[in-house]
Amino acid sequence: MATPLSADRLLAALRAEGVTVVEHPGWRTHNRNQAGDWGPVAGVMIHHTVSSGTARSVEICHDGYKGLPGPLCHGVIAKDGTVHLLSAGRANHAGGGDPGVLQAVITETYADRPPAPRAHQGSPGAVDGNSRFYGFECINLGDGTDPWPAEQLLAIERVSAALCRAHGWGARSVIGHLEWSDWKSDPKGFGMPAMRVRVQRRLGTDPARPAVPKPTPPKAPQYEPFPGTSFFRKNLNSPIVTAMGRRLVAEGCGRYRSGPGPRWTEADRKSYAAWQKKLGFRGNDADGWPGAASWNALKVPRTK
Incomplete structure (x- = not known):
């Protein structure tokens, strides 16, 4: 009281x-x-x-x-x-x-x-x-x-x-x-x-101001899980490759003359190798074929 x-x-x-x-x-x-x-x-x-x-x-x-x-x-x-x-x-x-x-x-x-x-x-x-x-x-x-x-x-x-x-x-x-x-x-x-x-x-508000509902927090970004090394060694045509290429370009590692596009090409492999080297990988670890550690670091947005 x-x-x-x-x-x-x-x-x-x-x-x-x-x-x-x-x-x-x-x-x-x-x-x-x-x-x-x-x-x-x-x-x-x-x-x-x-x-x-x-x-x-x-x-x-x-x-x-x-x-x-x-x-x-x-x-x-x-x-x-x-x-x-x-x-x-x-x-x-x-x-x-x-x-x-x-x-x-x-x-x-x-x-x-x-x-x-x-x-x-x-x-x-x-x-x-x-x-x-x-x-x-x-x-x-x-x-x-x-x-x-x-x-x-x-x-x-x-x-x-x-x-x-x-x-x-x-x-x-x-x-x-x-x-x-x-x-x-x-x-x-x-x-x-x-x-x-x-x-x-x-x-819960300042005096003389109407109560305002709290905004809905934004959803956490969703990333593509690592699809496995064999995924990229096929005659591949996938939107995941396009999304990956755009992230490589955003990271300054793009080695594309055009694109990127959905089909895996040598330009994708060279771009990915540049990304691996940027992360500090050397030799066979920077051969341009995606691995789990480098893929997770790239944070490729989900395509679905």
Whole structure:
């Protein structure tokens, strides 16, 4: 777990990750710190607002409502991807949750999902999530049909990565409210496992830059295996001879007046002898008839 970011560091982390931020008036000091601890923090929690319209949603999350005063989150993520900052302290967003989930988030030891929550606000042993998580409300009706625009999902990815990067966390420190409390179903309409994959991929890139797939490494070059000495002593006509001749020319050993071509000729033998001498062979070892050592050194490309 970690000490919460100051307002300045929170703002800087979001902007460094490419997040478009709107600072709501008074957001730096608007909090519920008087109601309980703020920190140490263990992760980021994603919610949906069950509302529509940016202005109205921001107002509700800023002010709260009867029985649950605002701020209801640290930021509201609008449909267009803009993040409206409402608080840099404790916010009423998470409520009570499962201590087993908190431990799994702290250690980041779970697979694609943390253990199913078995606690909620007011249940025995529930943990105060408002002190342990940053919370971001995403504008969505939460009915499973209200769309999640690409810009909004990208902002969720960026916000989550920004806080993980700032604290040195991995993507398993990002959870949905439904993964914290057995009373909750948000966010509804996209999967948190897939979002964590996006966040983890982003954490492997520079801030504010999209994740780019790693290029496929080029295949290792393939060479013709040594076909044996007798192969060249036949009345030979083969593309292997052409490929060999081109390599001899490339090595400065070509003794051709034309070609090289597919038929083995005396010009091929003289060219190969020059190659053997270049490698340091002398006498009968440089007679122009290919041997395994000199052939493998020549690296003749495969013809098929």
